[in-house]
Amino acid sequence: MELAGADARIQDQLNERGIRNTVQRRAIVEAAVRRRGRFTANDMVAQLAGRGIGRATVFRTLDLLVEMGVLERLHSDAHHAYTVCSTEHHHHLICVGCDTVEEIVSPATEGLVQAIAQEAGFQPRGHLLEILGLCRACQQRAPAS
């Protein structure tokens, strides 16, 4: 349901912009949505190499999807990763156990960022908040270490 929904939403966005609906792009969007968490460009390249989809196409498509706001880049680890996300401003809870990413919208955070910036005489243009930890499922799997 949710998956199909996200998938359809993305297809619509592609159509709206007159961007060609190719087999490869469909496969990449589908794979990204199915993952429900973070993944690297290489993960995707490896996953789709079997279907004859080239490295360059994966990278080009991921860039395209980020530009369209369908995917977002994550930064907190040493390597770049991507995750499917909504277009409104939000933050991420990233599970280091299973790489699942949960989106959170937090007005309180927005307010706090403003306050911190103001106090420092800083004019904020954007901010990034990523919380790393264990999701509910992984907490049970691996009890408090």
Add this chain to the structure above:
Amino acid sequence: MELAGADARIQDQLNERGIRNTVQRRAIVEAAVRRRGRFTANDMVAQLAGRGIGRATVFRTLDLLVEMGVLERLHSDAHHAYTVCSTEHHHHLICVGCDTVEEIVSPATEGLVQAIAQEAGFQPRGHLLEILGLCRACQQRAPAS
């Protein structure tokens, strides 16, 4: 003053760990402290190449300094950057005009992160908050665009 202090503090940490105090390491620490802001590994390589310090040494030393908690990696941009920082937990105000980085310690943020995580049943292990924008000086230089 502040510069000299940071420099001395770092030298002490190096000594404590029995790590050899070489010309190259001193040069890299000094250069990092002088920058008072973010810089990439390549910036440093370029800056020190003239003094005959090799690429590998710069990378190895930056890694070492991160591991020691003297430097921290920044993530918010596409490329990795480093900045000198204290060892306690803190966040960063990064000026996109001049690359200056200001450290902030914000108990309110810590509390908020806890609250957000708790609400989501998430067990936080760490978090990252980076605020990008214009520092006071750059705001005057380039009026609100």
Add this chain to the structure above:
DNA sequence: TTTCATGCAAATGATTTGCAGTGTT
């Protein structure tokens, strides 16, 4: 058809590693 997208392979750029020589302790 016309134009855009793809795959391949080569090009880049960043970072790491192997190794023999060098400097520190």
Add this chain to the structure above:
DNA sequence: AACACTGCAAATCATTTGCATGAAA
């Protein structure tokens, strides 16, 4: 003297680009 540290060059790894071919509108 012993061993960690360094520079260099080669090796990796991630990402991008050039170009001829193939597919979508």
